[in-house]
Amino acid sequence: MASSLNRQFVIAARPQGKAKLSDFQLTQRPLSAPQDGEVLFRNQLISIDPYQRNLMGNASSELPPVELGQPMPGPTVAVVEQSKNADFAPGDRVISWSGWQEYGLSDGSDLQKVALQGAPLTAALGVLGHTGLTAWVGMRKFLNAKPGGTLVVTAAAGSVGSLAAQLAKRDGLRVVGIAGGAEKVNYLREQLGLDDAVDYKSPDFAERLALALPQGLDALFDNVGGDMFEALMPFFNLHARIVICGTIAQYDFPGAAAGPNRLPELLKSFLYRFIEIHGFAVPDHFACYPDFLAEVAPLVAQGKIKYSEELVDGFENIPDAFMRLFDGRNRGKLIVRVDQDTPAS
Amino acid sequence: MASSLNRQFVIAARPQGKAKLSDFQLTQRPLSAPQDGEVLFRNQLISIDPYQRNLMGNASSELPPVELGQPMPGPTVAVVEQSKNADFAPGDRVISWSGWQEYGLSDGSDLQKVALQGAPLTAALGVLGHTGLTAWVGMRKFLNAKPGGTLVVTAAAGSVGSLAAQLAKRDGLRVVGIAGGAEKVNYLREQLGLDDAVDYKSPDFAERLALALPQGLDALFDNVGGDMFEALMPFFNLHARIVICGTIAQYDFPGAAAGPNRLPELLKSFLYRFIEIHGFAVPDHFACYPDFLAEVAPLVAQGKIKYSEELVDGFENIPDAFMRLFDGRNRGKLIVRVDQDTPAS
Structure with missing residues (x-):
């Protein structure tokens, strides 16, 4: 593990209307070691999505907003660094719901192993996510x-x-x-x-x-x-x-x-x-994920399904990337690449 | 067969607003003998329902109205008089969709045998219909x-x-x-x-x-x-x-x-x-009728399901009975009893 501090972008204020950069704050929190049954993973690709605006409060959604001071939740592609869970081993690639932070800790129940059948890794956060x-x-x-x-x-x-x-x-x-x-x-x-x-x-x-x-x-x-x-x-x-x-x-x-x-x-x-x-509610259907992948991943790998995505490099650029969604700059599924060495597939 | 003429109440005019007596006409048409596969039956109980207003035209429904000069369709309880269909024998009690007429002719596909498990016969047009x-x-x-x-x-x-x-x-x-x-x-x-x-x-x-x-x-x-x-x-x-x-x-x-x-x-x-x-659309679920009867008919027979109905005697009173639905006189499921000797069960 590269660091014992975990950098997070937390929700610092409830936006009035459009979200702005000052509604987010970069914080560092100490990183706990995994307990029995837990997995520690490092995020490599972080998904940036319009519905995350709803999680900030003062939005059209009826869902409760994320508490102030907590990191924005959302999908990521991560690599397992330490595991005390028999289902996961160091080096495993997983999809997590840990959101805008560098590391995550999970009991494994919300992790899925990446199995893209040859499709690019970024697809795990979009067309195959x-x-x-x-x-x-x-x-x-x-x-x-x-x-x-x-x-x-x-x-x-x-x-x-x-x-x-x-x-x-x-x-x-x-x-x-x-x-x-x-x-x-x-x-x-x-x-x-x-x-x-x-x-x-x-x-x-x-x-x-x-x-x-x-x-x-x-x-x-x-x-x-x-x-x-x-x-x-x-x-x-x-x-x-x-x-x-x-x-x-x-x-x-x-x-x-x-x-x-x-x-x-x-x-x-x-x-x-x-x-x-x-x-x-999509989470009610997570059990279908393998059936979905079995049908769609080969089509993506073979180029038979078209999709577009936009990569932004650097963890610190997450809030600015999020702004792109609402000011017309965005083209295609938006992903922040935390680690420029993350392979495309 | 008592007569070779079939009395029918046909739709004579498209109502403007509420239906009135003059929108119906009593006609007599010759009655054909059943051909191979067909069943001739005599209606004993005729259902009078609010949605029949929709079938007259100029109504809120988007369904096409019944053609002028044709009898009002709807459920009836009937007794088979002649049968050239192996599934039905003279004397069988059936539920038909023949509507406001004394006799009906069918290939059997829209007939269901009455099997009320001890519930009153009138229930076949209401709580068990x-x-x-x-x-x-x-x-x-x-x-x-x-x-x-x-x-x-x-x-x-x-x-x-x-x-x-x-x-x-x-x-x-x-x-x-x-x-x-x-x-x-x-x-x-x-x-x-x-x-x-x-x-x-x-x-x-x-x-x-x-x-x-x-x-x-x-x-x-x-x-x-x-x-x-x-x-x-x-x-x-x-x-x-x-x-x-x-x-x-x-x-x-x-x-x-x-x-x-x-x-x-x-x-x-x-x-x-x-x-x-x-x-x-209820007709899409007619195949469930036996399952429905199996559950509900015993409850009705045992008095465990409450329902109310109103009987009007005499075929010629059908249009007036229909008026009752719209002027506040009606209490409970409305049924016209064509033949006063029809047993209650």
Whole structure:
């Protein structure tokens, strides 16, 4: 072990609106040796994610925020340094939930061994990590559109949406992606091979959406909520299934939105169109991780699933990297590489 | 066979607002003899149901209306008069979907033999028929509250709601019923033994609801929609499951309701409370009918399930009986007895 101090970025203040650098503080805490059953590991790759804003408080989430003075939780790729747990040995690569700190200590229950079948190591935090599992659980556990049926994916160029869309294409669905801007729409059509893609920023969005959905939709993987969801409601077919995986459009949602009230219309569609809507908690489905990896890791290793990621070097750059998510600088899944010698795979 | 003419009440006009007597017409049509594979049966008990208004057109439903000049469809209890189908013999009692006519002809695929295990015959059109199956499917297939969890049932004194509530009580749930007026609330508390009952017509409804749900709700069996659903949204617990079985409050729903818009709030609860909402089509679950009967028929026969029904005598009184549903005269499941000699069981 290189040091007996553990550097952490802790939440120092509850943001008002957007998070800023001063809401974080770099602290050093003494590092305990592992007790019986415990594993000490060193983080090599740290995931930086938009939902971490929710964990800081004063956010749209209903989840309780992280206590002030505690490090930001989140996924990491780590290497085991010391182990008093029979399931792990020094040198093992693991995925942890230890977040923005250099070291972590665990009883092993929240660690998973990295087994990427030849895919790059960084994929363990994105397309083969929590993000990918989210897309896979939504598609495989809650949506059941049949080949030939139409799936709509919102925020389809995002990391969750783009995997959901690609899995659906492989299943033989007709997939329509929605994203903002010509660049993303071209990416969906030309790189991901979706059947159609619609730019929600376009002034003729409503007309284009109707043209893209001549037969309505049988499944919706929604990452956006708000006006986008409402625009899609008239297209719900009988027995449509819907997963609500994000509500990006509602991050600043203050409580009750301006009318008209579209809720009664949605309730009627449950009754007369027999639809289902599901939210889900990804941790409830961690047991599926091996099944997910078995299906998706070979596709990633073979280049059959496309994804994008952005690496930032240096532990001390974590808060600035986090800012990138909210100021338009970010392109693809954001990962901080703590140790520049960490191999790509 | 008593006659070679078949009397039918057909839909003669699309109602504007409430249905009226002149929207129906009594017609007589020649009765064909059964062909190979077919069954000819005579209706003895005919079900009169609120959703039949939806089948007349100009209604809140999105389902296509019945063609003008055709008889109103719906459940009946019938006796087989002639059979060229090996599965049915003259004298067999069956449940049909032939609706408001004296005779019906079927290939047998939509007929089910009556097997009530000692329960009264009229129950086949209510608590042991389509109505009961609706409650049972909602409870058994879509809600999964555990003993000790809280279920809310709206329109709990109605025929679907009261069975759902009683099944849940037998499962060990804490059951809170919502209904309109002191008489119904007393019925829920004293006759059905619910843990609490709240009068939505009471001026202190919101306060009473909060008192009845100190731990929130884990499951909701909703027959009402509209404002009632919105009043319940703040009480949804993590992982709550919801069945939308009716939207009585929205029968006159014109399209878009006055604001504020509560839809974004609901979408957020999917995401952060991991809830599920289901609509379902009862015909998709007809294969469950034997399982449903096996569970519920003995309870009805033994008097362990309470239900109320109202019998009207005489085929010619069908349209007037239908009016009762909408002018406040009706008490309990409404059935027209065509043949006064039909035994009760």
